[in-house]
Amino acid sequence: MRLTVAQANDLAIAAMRAIGYAQDEAFATADHLVDAALRGVTFGSLPRILAIAERFEKTGDRRTGLKIVRETPVSALLDGGDHVGYFVARRATEIAIEKAKQSGMSMVGAFNTWYTGLFAYYMEMATREGLVAFAAGNGPAIVAPEGATEARLGTNPIAFGFPALDDPVIWDIGTCAIMHGELLLHQRLGEPLPEGVAIDIKGEPTRDPAAALAGAIKAWGGHKGSGLSIVVQLLGAMCGGPVISPGMSDMAYFVLVMDPELLIGDGTFPERAAELSASIRSARPEPGRPGVRMPFDRSAAERRRRMAEGEIDVPDIVHSGLMHLVDRGRL
Template identity: 25%
Template sequence: MAEEKVYWVDFDIMEKFMTDVFKGVGVPSEDAKICADILITSDKRGIDSHGVGRLKPIYYDRIRLGVQNPVTNFEVVREGLTTAVVDGHHGMGHVIGKKAMAMAIEKAKKYGMGMVVVRNSTHYGIAGYYGIMAANEDMIGITGTNARPSIAPTFGVENMLGTNPLTFGMPTDEEFPFVLDCATSITQRGKIEVYDREGKEIPAGWVIDAGGNTRTDTHEILKDLVKGTAALTPLGGIGEKTAGYKGYGYATVVEILSSALQAGSFLKGLTGFDDKGKPTTYNLGHFFIAIDINAFIQPENFKKAAGNILRELRASKKAPGNERIYTAGEKEYLSWLDRKDRGVPINEALQKDIADLKRELNLTWYKFPFE
C-alpha cells in the first residue's frame, strides 16, 4: 500500500477558509469567525479529531440537511445573579458555548462564581476551549456536554450515554494552563474517525457489539454506532474488573448536568433521528462554570502552587523505558510549538473534503498545496 501523502497548510489560511465555508452556508460573519477559531484551536493543540476534519461532516453537512441553524438565537430564558439558563435554538454550538462561558465569567467577576446551562444546542467543538477562556481570566473553568448516545453502561451493551467530556481549565505560572479535556469513554467518535481516515483498525476494548464482544473494524463501527448495534466502552473499560463503572458514573454526571438543570433532552432524545429514522435536531445540552480565584486567594499564589504541583509530578521517578512524565495541557502546548510554523496536517480524506467544499461554495481564490 502506497504511503498516504499529508500536506501542511498554514493556520491562518485554513482558519480563513473555514470562516468562508461557514459564511457560505449562512453563518453570520462574526459567528463564522468564532466557529473557525474554535476549530483551528483544536488543530493547533494537536487534537485532530475536533479540528478541520469535522468542518464538513459535522457542521457543513448538518446545516445543509437542515438539522442545525446557521443563525444562532442565544436566548436567556432564566437568569439570577450567578446563574442563567440559555436556549440555543439549535444554532451554532461554538457560538452558544463561547457566549455562555463569557456570561459565566462575567458573573464570576462580580460574585465569585458563575454557572450557565444550555439546552437545544449543537456540537460545540473542543470543550477545552471554554476552560482556557476561564483560565485566561485567572479563573477555574469547568464545562461538560452531553452527546448522541454511544457509551454502553457497565454490564450493558446498548449505547445510551454520549462521550460526555468533563473538562477543567486552570491557570498556572507556566507557559500553558492546566487543561484536562477528555471524554468519559475510553475514546471518542472523533478519534475513531481519524483511524478510519487513516485506514487503521482501532485497539481492542474501545468498542463492543451487542454480545459484549470487543470490535476493531473501524469503518463498520462508525456505521453501527449510529445504528445502535455497537457501543463505546466507558473509561476503565468493559465490566468492573478494570473499573469501567467509574467512567460510566462520570458520564452520567455530565448527562444530568447537561439536561436536568435546563429542562433539556437526554439519552435517546439525542440520537439526531426522529421515530421514522429521518435526521432531526440533536438537542444537546452544556454547562459552564467559572470560579474567580481572586475570591479565595491572590491569583499569582494559586498559579505558583498549581505550577509547583505540575512540576513535581513531572519530576517524579519515571517507569523504565520512559523519558518523561506529562501533565494535562502539556502535550497540547508541545503540539503547538511543533506545528506553529508548519500549520494543519491535511491527509488525503481531508484533501477531498476541502476540494469538495471549495468547489461547492465557489471559493476559487484559495490555492492549496495538494491541488
C-alpha cells in the same frame, strides 16, 4: 496536506460560510478547530466541518436566535437555537467569565446545541483571566454503560482548568473509550478502530467504524468512567434539555467558573498551581519514559511547535472535502 495556519483558518471560515454560517459563527468555529489542529488533535479539528455539513444535509437548517432564557447575577441559561456548539459554548463561557469577574463565581448552561468540541478551549478562556473553571456536556446515546451492550450515554466530556504561572493546568477528557469525532475520522479515512473501544449491534467487539456507529462505544475506565459519565449526563440534564439527546441535536453544555480569590484572597493561586506542576514534573519517571507531564503539557508544547513552524497537517481527503464545500458554495 500541509497548510499554513492562516490558510487553514481561511479555509475553515470559507467552508463554514459556504454551508450557510454567518461570519461570527464561522470565525468562532474556525478558531476552535484550528486551535485543535495546532494542539495535534486532528479528529477535533477541520474534519468536524465535514460532519457539520453532513448534519445540515440530513436535518436542514433549523437554527433560531441564540438567546438567554433565564438569568441571575451568578447564572444564565441559554437556548442555543440549534446553533453549533463551537459558537454556543463559546458565548456561554464568555457570559460565565463576565459573571464570575463580577460575583466571584458563576454557572451557565446551554441546551439546544450540538458539536461543542474540545472543552480545553473553553477552560483556557477562563484560565487566561485568572479563573478556575469546570465544564461538562452530554449528548445522544452512543456509549454503553459498563456491563451493558446497548448505548444509553453520550460521549460526555468533562474538563477542569486552573491558571498557573506558565501553562495552565487543563484536564479535558471524554468519558468514553473513543470520542465520536475520532470514530467518524477513522471511518472517513477507511481505518480500523483500536482494539477494545467499541461493540457492534449484537454486543460483540468490533474495529469496524460503521459497525460501532450501529452498536455502541464502550465507556472509559470501566465502572469508574461509566459512573462519571452518568454524572455528566445529569449535569447536562440540569440545563433544561432532554436527559438523553435525540441524535446529534439538543445537547447540553454546563460551565462553572470560580475566582480563587474568593477563598485565599492573596493572588497566589497561580503560584500554588505552578508549585504542584513543578513537583509532579520532577517525579522520577518509569523506565523508558522521557518524563512526567502535567495535563495540557503536551497540547501546549505541540501548539508552540506548530506555531513556530507556521503550518499544520490536514488529511488529504479532508482538504478535498472542504474545497468541495467552498466550490459548491460559489455556485
